[in-house]
Amino acid sequence: MGQTLKDPLWQRWVTANALGEMAGLGLTFLIGALFFTQFGDQETVGWILASFVVAVASGAIEATIVGLAQWWAMNPWFPAVKRRAWWLATLAGALVAYIFGYLPSTLMNLGEQVAEAPAQVMEPPQWIVLLLAAGMGAVGGAVL
Numbered sequence: 001m002g003q004t005l006k007d008p009l010w011q012r013w014v015t016a017n018a019l020g021e022m023a024g025l026g027l028t029f030l031i032g033a034l035f036f037t038q039f040g041d042q043e044t045v046g047w048i049l050a051s052f053v054v055a056v057a058s059g060a061i062e063a064t065i066v067g068l069a070q071w072w073a074m075n076p077w078f079p080a081v082k083r084r085a086w087w088l089a090t091l092a093g094a095l096v097a098y099i100f101g102y103l104p105s106t107l108m109n110l111g112e113q114v115a116e117a118p119a120q121v122m123e124p125p126q127w128i129v130l131l132l133a134a135g136m137g138a139v140g141g142a143v144l
Contacts, residue, residue, distance in 0.1 A: 012073040020069030024062030031058040045113050052106045056098045063094030 035054045039047070067090030071083045123129075 016069040016073035020066035024065035028058040028062045048109045059098035063091045
């Protein structure tokens with residue numbers, strides 16, 4: 001199969017995403033590791049909220065690196081797409097993902113801290129778990 005005109009774009013896109021994610025997620029991991037080793041694992045309300053903010057902020061750094069790498073990859077083929085517009089779109093999507101991704105565990109940890117007595121953990125019925133998983137897959141699949 002011969003090369004098409006789109007092959008260079010595809011190669012630049014894959015390379016930019018791979019390197020951008022490697023650098024972005026690596027930096028996100030480094031920030032998280034430094035934060036947790038510096039402050040330890042203190043299960044207080046302030047600590048839980050600070051952890052949430054650090055996680056989301058490091059996600060913004062990752063989104064910036066990936067968004068700029070993606071813009072660099074596609075710019076020769078799509079010069080009308082401005083760097084700032086692409087970066088803001090990537091940042092907005094990543095912030096939504098990071099916030100909704102960290103929100104459940106943050107709320108559960110906060111709930112444990114404010115509860116007077118340990119609550120009895122009850123599993124939902126299997127049909128609810130399957131229904132929620134299917135809904136999450138449908139939404140996640142459409143978004144991704």
